Amino acid sequence: MPLLHGIRKIVSNVASVQRASWFATSVFHMSSVQISVKPQEALVDEKVHIRVDGLPKNGPITIKASVQEGKLRFSSYGCYTATEEGHVVIEEQSASEGTYTGIEQMGLFWSMKPEPSCRQNVRFLKQDITTPIVVTFSVLEGHHSWENLFDPPPKPLAMLDVLRWYRHPRVRRETVTEGNIRGALFIPPGPGPFPGVIDMYGGPGLMDYRAALLASRGFIVFALPIYAYEDLPSTMPDVSLDYLIESTEWFAGLPNVKPEGIGMIGLSKGGTYTLELCRHVPKVKAVVSVNGATFYSHEPLKYSKGDIENTRYARTHIRNSVLSRHSRARKWVPVRIKEMKGFLAVILNMGLVRKPTIPEYWNKSHASQLSRWFMKMFSRNRFQVILKFFHIVDNKRIPHRKSPNYSPDGKIRPLVDHFNRVAGYFYTPDKNICVDESLVGTRGRTTMLQYIPSKAAKFGVKLWVLAESASGYVHNIKCYLGKKFSPVTQLQQGTDVVLDLMRRSNLLNKGYHIICDSFFCSLDLAKRLLYLNTYITGTLRANRQMPLTIKNAYIDVNETVYVRQGNILATAYKNQSGC
Incomplete structure (x- = not known):
């Protein structure tokens, strides 16, 4: 111990000498x-x-x-x-x-x-x-x-x-108590009008430091509390979308806010609400969501017009229609998020459990063919009335048919876009993938309706599909809108479809191998894909560009002719059936 104490003292003295040298x-x-x-x-x-x-x-x-x-x-x-x-x-x-x-x-x-x-x-x-x-x-x-x-x-x-400082000394802060609206308004110096921004913090109370800083840079900013502030709801599940819409419209209408529109910035749950308000308030032109979820992961947002579009559409339909005495619509009640999830689960399972008509899933005549799971989820009438009013987009928000912005898939595009995002997020396909067309059977009135006699449904909406070859997992889909709305570019349609699906899926330049039929395959597509480190195998139509050695080849059964140009290989083969 005395020896250890002495070593410590020596080291301490050396360190002191080193510090003193500086x-x-x-x-x-x-x-x-x-x-x-x-x-x-x-x-x-x-x-x-x-x-x-x-x-x-x-x-x-x-x-x-x-x-x-x-x-x-x-x-x-x-x-x-x-x-x-x-x-x-x-x-x-x-x-x-x-x-x-x-x-x-x-x-x-x-x-x-x-x-x-x-x-x-x-x-x-x-x-x-x-x-x-x-x-x-x-x-x-x-x-x-x-x-x-x-x-x-x-x-x-x-x-x-x-x-x-967060706040410039010339920025004015006003406490807002207008009817149901609560918050703090930050007004920069000058006559205005100013570009407007609403700032929503995702937690309880009022946080206004960011609003003060933005106002110091020339914006008029409304710090909008969500809950646990003055007489607002004390918990997040009690927050109402009506309050947020009312507050947003009030701010956008202020005389010192530029009339062209406003922006919103939200943190966490506030970011989620900014995205929702972008759907409901046309004056919202730009949104910044900081760490905000793009879906309601825990509790739905309360709204007097219903949590989802089905309720709004159903009420409009019932109000503007003459219903028969026994119409199921007379017993309509709003659909909640949990019920809608169950409805979509039933729809997906109907694709696995095939029956000729929808009522057959609730038919109790044959005990061996009962679909008990369906019955536990819904009564037949409830399922059919939800199906009748199933709606994704407010019709008022869809451009008119004569508008240059009109697209016939406007009513389903949010669902398709969401499917593509989720499919790509949760699964990475294997090396071998395929591109093909699929027909979703329907006789609904739409300009997208196609007649393909070789398909089982014959009438329906055509989808371009990119899927994994081994499992059939669909990674990306795209609706064919018809010749008027899906004009063919300078490329062949098949080439255009394959390149577009691969770009949308972010699968180019990753060594994937595409397998497709003669509608899509061409030498031009093979060259383009090879340049993008992507490979393709498929059949060629006789009227497509191909080497003359292949096109004019006279071969016997089971004979093969090969032609190679760089890394592209073309093969002619004749099997027993003469193909």
Whole structure:
């Protein structure tokens, strides 16, 4: 033990000598170290210039930044070495270690984290924007680690406080209490009108720091609380879409908001709500969703007109129609999210359990053929009335037939787009994939209706389908809209379809192998795909471009002729049937 104590004392003395070689301990030398930050008072998004002077030649220092917010304290640090002239300029010199490394002009700000004595895994949130963020900069002797900066902290060589504001002093804040509407309005200086933005924080209460900063940059901003603020609902499941729509329309109609439209920015659940409001309020022209879900993962958003489009469409239909005495529509009740999920599950299972008519799934005459699962989900009448009013898009939002923006798949496009996103997200297909056409049987009135006598349904909507060869997993689909709305480009239609499906699926340049029939396959397509590191196998129609050796080949049964051009191989073969 005495030997160990002696070693510690020697090491301590050596470390003291090394520090003394860089910094003298006299008051005169310590006071010569100065730190400057320009500007010393600014908005939080403005860059600053940090410089330390009066240092020994090539002297090691640590620059630490600290902020106190409530009971939490955040800090950051960077280790630097002075130049020959005895100064450190952060925007020009590299930090060798710290909460950041390298040349980072604003590293001491963005790399802050809670100090060891505080609660961890929390982020800095400014609660009171009427006061600045006070950032204390300290210059410390030598290079320090994170643990050595606290308890007790090293004595600083120089210190400086810097003020960072979210709100410009000329920005005006007004508390909003208009009927059901609650929040805070931030108005920039000037006559206006200004570009308008609604800011929604995804948590409880009112968070207005980002709104204040945007207003300081010339936007008029409405910080819109969602719940747990004044007399608003105390929990998120009680939030109503009606309140959000009313607040958005009120803000968009203010005289000092530019009439062309407004933007929205939302965090977490607020991001989800901004996407929903984009559907319901035409004045919303742009949305920024920060970490917001694109679907309602836990609870549906309450809405007086129903949670989903079926309810709105059903009510409009019932109100504008003369119903018979025994019409099922007279017993209509709104469809909720859970019930709609069950409805879609039944529809999908009907594709697996085939029966001639829909009522047969509820037929109890033959016990061996009962579909008990269907009966537990719905009564026959309830299923059929939901099917009758099944609707995805509000008809008022679909462009008129004479509009240049009209597309015949407008009523189903959101469903198709969602299917393609989900199919690509949850599964990556194997190397071998196929492209083909499929006919979804229907005799509905639509310009997309096709008649293909070789198909079982004969009449229906034609889909271009990209699927995995081994499992049949459908990875991407595209509706054929007809000649008027799906004009053929300078490429052959088959070539255009294959390239488009592969681009939409993000499968090009990944070594996939496409298998297709003669409608799609061509030498031109093979060359284009080969250039994109994608391969193809298929049959060629006689009227398509092909090598004359293949086209004019006279071969006997079971004979084969090969022609190769680079990496493209063409084969002619005659089997027993003469094909």
